[in-house]
Amino acid sequence: xxxxxxxxxxxxxxxxxxxxxxxxxxxxxxxxxxxxxxxxxxxxxxxxxxxxxxxxxxxxxxxxxxxxxxxxxxxxxxxxxxxxxxxxxxxxxxxxxxxxxxxxxxxxxxxxxxxxxxxxxxxxxxxxxxxxxxxxxxxxxxxxxxxxxxxxxxxxxxxxxxxxxxxxxxxxxxxxxxxxxxxxxxxxxxxxxxxxxxxxxxxxxxxxxxxxxxxxxxxxxxxxxxxxxxxxxxxxxxxxxxxxxxxxxxxxxxxxxxxxxxxxxxxxxxxxxxxxxxxxxxxxxxxxxxxxxxxxxxxxxxxxxxxxxxxxxxxxxxxxxxxxxxxxxxxxxxxxxxxxxxxxxxxxx
Amino acid sequence: xxxxxxxxxxxxxxxxxxxxxxxxxxxxxxxxxxxxxxxxxxxxxxxxxxxxxxxxxxxxxxxxxxxxxxxxxxxxxxxxxxxxxxxxxxxxxxxxxxxxxxxxxxxxxxxxxxxxxxxxxxxxxxxxxxxxxxxxxxxxxxxxxxxxxxxxxxxxxxxxxxxxxxxxxxxxxxxxxxxxxxxxxxxxxxxxxxxxxxxxxxxxxxxxxxxxxxxxxxxxxxxxxxxxxxxxxxxxxxxxxxxxxxxxxxxxxxxxxxxxxxxxxxxxxxxxxxxx
Numbered sequence: 001x002x003x004x005x006x007x008x009x010x011x012x013x014x015x016x017x018x019x020x021x022x023x024x025x026x027x028x029x030x031x032x033x034x035x036x037x038x039x040x041x042x043x044x045x046x047x048x049x050x051x052x053x054x055x056x057x058x059x060x061x062x063x064x065x066x067x068x069x070x071x072x073x074x075x076x077x078x079x080x081x082x083x084x085x086x087x088x089x090x091x092x093x094x095x096x097x098x099x100x101x102x103x104x105x106x107x108x109x110x111x112x113x114x115x116x117x118x119x120x121x122x123x124x125x126x127x128x129x130x131x132x133x134x135x136x137x138x139x140x141x142x143x144x145x146x147x148x149x150x151x152x153x154x155x156x157x158x159x160x161x162x163x164x165x166x167x168x169x170x171x172x173x174x175x176x177x178x179x180x181x182x183x184x185x186x187x188x189x190x191x192x193x194x195x196x197x198x199x200x201x202x203x204x205x206x207x208x209x210x211x212x213x214x215x216x217x218x219x220x221x222x223x224x225x226x227x228x229x230x231x232x233x234x235x236x237x238x239x240x241x242x243x244x245x246x247x248x249x250x251x252x253x254x255x256x257x258x259x260x261x262x263x264x265x266x267x268x269x270x271x272x273x274x275x276x277x278x279x280x281x282x283x284x285x286x287x288x289x290x291x292x293x294x295x296x297x298x299x300x301x302x303x304x305x306x307x308x309x310x311x312x313x314x315x316x317x318x319x320x321x322x323x324x325x326x327x328x329x330x331x332x333x334x335x336x337x338x339x340x341x342x343x344x345x346x347x348x349x
Numbered sequence: 350x351x352x353x354x355x356x357x358x359x360x361x362x363x364x365x366x367x368x369x370x371x372x373x374x375x376x377x378x379x380x381x382x383x384x385x386x387x388x389x390x391x392x393x394x395x396x397x398x399x400x401x402x403x404x405x406x407x408x409x410x411x412x413x414x415x416x417x418x419x420x421x422x423x424x425x426x427x428x429x430x431x432x433x434x435x436x437x438x439x440x441x442x443x444x445x446x447x448x449x450x451x452x453x454x455x456x457x458x459x460x461x462x463x464x465x466x467x468x469x470x471x472x473x474x475x476x477x478x479x480x481x482x483x484x485x486x487x488x489x490x491x492x493x494x495x496x497x498x499x500x501x502x503x504x505x506x507x508x509x510x511x512x513x514x515x516x517x518x519x520x521x522x523x524x525x526x527x528x529x530x531x532x533x534x535x536x537x538x539x540x541x542x543x544x545x546x547x548x549x550x551x552x553x554x555x556x557x558x559x560x561x562x563x564x565x566x567x568x569x570x571x572x573x574x575x576x577x578x579x580x581x582x583x584x585x586x587x588x589x590x591x592x593x594x595x596x597x598x599x600x601x602x603x604x605x606x607x608x609x610x611x612x613x614x615x616x617x618x619x620x621x622x623x624x625x
Contacts, residue, residue, distance in 0.1 A: 055508055075511040088509035092527045101523075105514030149513065 003032040003189045004066035004156040006052065011061030011071075013047055013213075021047040022058070023213035029191065031066075034183050036192045036200035039210030040236070048210070049159055049193050054078050065156050076105070081150030081158040085165055087142045089134040095121070095145050096130035102153040120152035121145075123182060140171045147182070157189040164199065176203055197237050201225065209233050226278075227346055234276045234348055239308075241282075241318050242348070243275045253347070257293065257313045261342040276346040279308065280321040284329065285339040292337040295320070300330070313338070369586060376579035383574050394580035404577060407565035410476075411545055414561060417480035418544035419537045422487040426536060429488075430495035435504075452489040459485070460553040467554055474556030482550045487540035494539065498532030538592050546585060 006029040013022035022044045029035050037045035050056040052063060054075035063071040070078050081102075089098050099117040108116070121127055124144035134142055143163060150158055160179075164172045180203055183190050194200050200207045201221045209216045209224060209232075217229045228234035234242060243260075245253035249269045251262045260275060285292035293313055301308040307327035309320040320338060322330065330336055371385055376394050378387030398404045432438070433445055451459065463482045464473065472478030506528070510520040526533075548563035555561050560568070562581060569575040 053512055076514050076516055080512065082512045084505045084509060086503065086505060088503070088505040090506055090524055102513035
């Protein structure tokens, strides 16, 4: 399949002239890449997707698909495949006619059309469903038909708008694996909109985090998780402890939990910063550990495989995740000793 | 159900249907005037109804005017409904009110208005005049049916079609229209029925040349109590009943055969709710 790159350059969108639904969005997506747009509702991720598909028009800015500028083209001339949140299958057509629809629009002759529709249905594991109508299929099956319909005509790129949102948890995880397999097999560029951070983490090559119409950060799942650039990214993805700090130079920071060493490059003395410490990076300390600190335990939530401890280090509220096997040591305890490695502490710029 | 409530319901149903129990037997009566109970039974009234030009001409007029009303009403109500449901524009509330007005204004007042206004335009005693007036009467119901169906219509299927390569016109032809066809059919049917059994406006403006069936029935009962009128009434009743059955039958059959074409039915169900 012909994968193409997608470039958004200073794209702005405002519905009312005051509030920006998309605020100077710039993004380079490489050919064959799987990129997720992640953000809360109203963050501009869906607006941006709609502008790529052509259902919304940018107030200013440029969108290029490969070498082609597409921002002035109507949706039906963009050659983009899209999977909608509610599937948007044609209820009055059979599965076969649904999948063949884009080929019919492109004047593909009958034999070829049937062959390619059959192949596309095989790719999503729905052979033998050709004669059914959408209402006779389950949600997961409808989702597969929508996917087959979006890839049958070999589009330059496939957009997915929260495609798994309506499925139950087990089916959703199954479809995540399926989607990744199809992405790998076809090598097609995919843009995936979701508000589910674990979905974005598990599936994406890169994640673009949206907030209030802007892209806060673009990066690999690990960069987003371990090295967020803004406080919003740090708190939106995963569980977090964010600690106010002021620099002492050479990566040392004065905080409410004492002086914290980090591996960050030197910064100006007395400049303000925030430190991110993920709950699973804080560990129970041995009695002999010189770096250990006493933590007061306010409450615990037992997940079996891990225990979430909510408490205080001095005046600082702290959340800590203890692996289930170690958590048994904490039974009934009101205080424990904790430590962390300086390389785990991330300084939010 | 409470037996008393059941008895009451049956009584009301009988009361509503009572005229039919008199008119239908009477239509087979052998008497030369309208009398009940009939002294004997014959098909003479029906033969007369379908052969006497005094009756066949109004019948044909009614059918022509009814079909014309369907055409004009759909051509106006479909774009109006799309505008009302899909666009926000200055004066939308007022526009909606104007379309619904014929439902509120007494028909006799409208008839008088048409009589004077169409007189000046030389539209009295013409097909066009009656068709325009009847379309006005049919607009509110047709618009209600269509807007209800459109509100329940998921626009993402239109976006999907465009995304897959269909131009806006092709999208309407292959997706929007087929999905909404049940609503269009029902709206057209109601427009036809509204025109076919409309008497007041027809009395005022259809004139001798373009007399419709209800107008001829009124004339017949006033002038000579021609018993053919009972055959005409029965025919009118059967036609409307048949129209409603044509609409309901597919749903009934589908429900009986147990297939689950839920989304296809949605349009029709919405419109049924709007129509009731």
